[in-house]
Amino acid sequence: MRTAAIDLGGTTLKLGVVEDGVLVARTELPLAPSFHLDQVATAVRAQLGGASVDAVGIAVPGIVDAAGSRLVAAHGKYAGLHQVNLSEWSLDEFGRLARVENDARAALVGEVTDGIAAGARDVVLLTLGTGIGTASMIGGRLVRGRHGHAGILNGHVTVAYDGRRCPCGNIGCAETFASTWALRQAVGRGELVPGADLAERLHAHGSIGIRDIVETRHEPASAAALERFYGVWAAVLVTQCHAFDPEVVVVTGGVMRSADVILPELSRRVHDRLWSSSFRPPLVTPTDPATSVLRGVAALASTLDNEGHP
Known part of the structure; x- marks a missing residue:
């Protein structure tokens, strides 16, 4: 079975070809703010090299409708795709209806299917990057809720009731304090005055990310x-653990290339804060986090029947 996997990220387009459960090809391209779906179709065809597909999976950074066919909302991203039937678009372009899923949920499925959490049935995921993404699984089933919002909005849990308003509409969200976009805003407002090494990185690249903070942590x-x-x-993780009682916690995202620094400290803090009788789940990081979403959305797409139903 050959599946085309499409990951519409915050700044990049990731494409994969999965054959019989194995990722055999992968491409990553920058996404311009004015991108169009025609560009995605062209890139997918180039990756396939003329081959046909049996299934298509599309991951998006936002809320997906109950039918798994379209992006309902993603604050500040992909406004032109809101309510576009991506499944029908895939049928027109590739002859197959697509399975559309939130990217954090897809990443969780990728790690449970054949990754760091393989075989686990009660899992939560935290992805650290431009924002804070989350996903949850109970009894081997993704947590979705009646309207598709359940489990994926823990990055917007309130950590300061009198904090700044988040683009999502809430006040004092976790994302407004501990995400890449929040970090860059703090620098822009002068709330974070970089030390010499961090300032050098800022000057060289025009912006900084969380890994830069980790790698210059010797500066106050x-x-x-x-x-x-x-x-x-x-x-965020304590909230997830209290809500979903997982057997394992997956922490992922580009910043986790510094997992040797982050994971032990994060584990210590989470285990220290959990309810006294709560299970202390291990915190783990994928061995190949860059492909989690592609592998997961391909696995989800492979479950569709001929009418596009899971």
């Missing part, structure tokens, strides 16, 4: 920012 400003990030991330 970076150490203070990282301390705040740890506190917020731990709060």
